[in-house]
Amino acid sequence: MTDHDHERAIDLIARQGVEDVSTPDLTWLESHVALCPECAGYAEDFGRTGQLLRSVAITASPALVMTTQARLRARALYLQEQRSRLVLIAISFCIGAMSSALSAWLWWRFGGWVAQHVGLPTAIVEPGILLFLLLPAIVIAGLLLAFPRPVFEGALLSGLAREREGEIR
Amino acid sequence: MIATAFSLLVPMETEEAQIARGLRRRDPDLLDALIEQYQHRLMRYLLHLTGNRAVAEDLFQETWLRVLEKGHLYDGRNRFVTWLMSIGHNVAIDHLRKRNLSSLDEMKDPEDGTPFEPPASGPSPFDLASAQQQQEKFQEALAQVAPIFREVLVLRFQEQMKLEEIAQLIRIPVSTVKTRIYRGVQALRPALKGGAQ
Numbered sequence: 001m002t003d004h005d006h007e008r009a010i011d012l013i014a015r016q017g018v019e020d021v022s023t024p025d026l027t028w029l030e031s032h033v034a035l036c037p038e039c040a041g042y043a044e045d046f047g048r049t050g051q052l053l054r055s056v057a058i059t060a061s062p063a064l065v066m067t068t069q070a071r072l073r074a075r076a077l078y079l080q081e082q083r084s085r086l087v088l089i090a091i092s093f094c095i096g097a098m099s100s101a102l103s104a105w106l107w108w109r110f111g112g113w114v115a116q117h118v119g120l121p122t123a124i125v126e127p128g129i130l131l132f133l134l135l136p137a138i139v140i141a142g143l144l145l146a147f148p149r150p151v152f153e154g155a156l157l158s159g160l161a162r163e164r165e166g167e168i169r
Numbered sequence: 170m171i172a173t174a175f176s177l178l179v180p181m182e183t184e185e186a187q188i189a190r191g192l193r194r195r196d197p198d199l200l201d202a203l204i205e206q207y208q209h210r211l212m213r214y215l216l217h218l219t220g221n222r223a224v225a226e227d228l229f230q231e232t233w234l235r236v237l238e239k240g241h242l243y244d245g246r247n248r249f250v251t252w253l254m255s256i257g258h259n260v261a262i263d264h265l266r267k268r269n270l271s272s273l274d275e276m277k278d279p280e281d282g283t284p285f286e287p288p289a290s291g292p293s294p295f296d297l298a299s300a301q302q303q304q305e306k307f308q309e310a311l312a313q314v315a316p317i318f319r320e321v322l323v324l325r326f327q328e329q330m331k332l333e334e335i336a337q338l339i340r341i342p343v344s345t346v347k348t349r350i351y352r353g354v355q356a357l358r359p360a361l362k363g364g365a366q
């Protein structure tokens with residue numbers, strides 16, 4: 001008997017009962033086990049281990065199952081709401097972006113019209129009006145970039161955290 | 170006739186495919202049914218893995234929460250139970266990392282070191298008295314076996330999983346699964362011999 005025979009026997013013992021083992025393989029295993037006390041011992045221990053392990057009765061308590069189901073339902077609802085919010089935010093963003101582009105174009109045209117009537121160069125008035133309109137947004141964006149935490153930490157993030165805690169309770 | 174032809178053309182949706190579709194939709198009724206169906210198997214696996222009922226119960230809930238959140242990743246090609254157990258396995262590993270333990274071997278009951286609390290079972294305690302004694306001895310021995318070996322033994326014998334499924338679940342080669350089963354059985358040999366006497 002070679003090491004390969006023992007390895008093959010151990011492999012077949014491990015697969016037997018759960019996986020489809022061919023009849024020639026089973027016949028070979030039986031003949032090998034009959035001749036090899038080491039593999040015969042392993043096959044016996046293997047069978048006994050399975051028998052004892054299967055007889056261990058472990059169950060999840062009904063209370064645990066009910067709690068888990070309730071938590072899952074609450075979480076599913078929360079995720080569903082979150083997804084709905086994200087969709088709304090995405091739609092709002094798209095509408096905002098489109099209306100901003102449209103109004104920018106209108107203000108640009110208005111700047112050109114004003115420049116024509118006042119007699120100023122359009123190359124200065126058109127971007128000037130647009131810049132004036134965008135100035136608040138640029139200032140806020142600059143502040144957020146410069147002080148990202150203090151602006152949000154106090155109000156928005158802690159508010160969200162409180163809201164979430166409330167949901168969990 | 171038309172209905173028969175249609176049913177032949179359109180293949181029947183497998184149970185796994187139905188589960189995958191339900192998980193993508195985060196269907197609460199489906200999740201309730203899955204918890205009912207797999208509660209004992211998951212609990213048994215986690216309890217054997219952690220050796221602590223309180224921890225196993227926490228991980229049980231955490232596993233199902235993760236199933237809800239990661240449900241869209243289940244494609245229905247493999248058995249659901251294998252995917253569920255792999256989620257449970259990952260949750261247990263994450264729990265270890267949070268506790269700053271380096272391996273599954275360190276996951277033991279902090280209170281008394283006796284990991285298992287399975288309820289005594291059987292129709293007649295009188296008939297099962299000696300068997301129960303042996304069972305207790307076996308469980309004590311099982312508790313001493315390293316969790317990495319215990320895990321594969323549970324998956325192989327209690328969950329009746331194929332070696333390839335276990336390998337896929339734990340992300341180890343099939344040869345390692347076989348070695349772990351072999352070493353696990355060897356480690357239990359004294360208890361098995363003792364019980365036979």
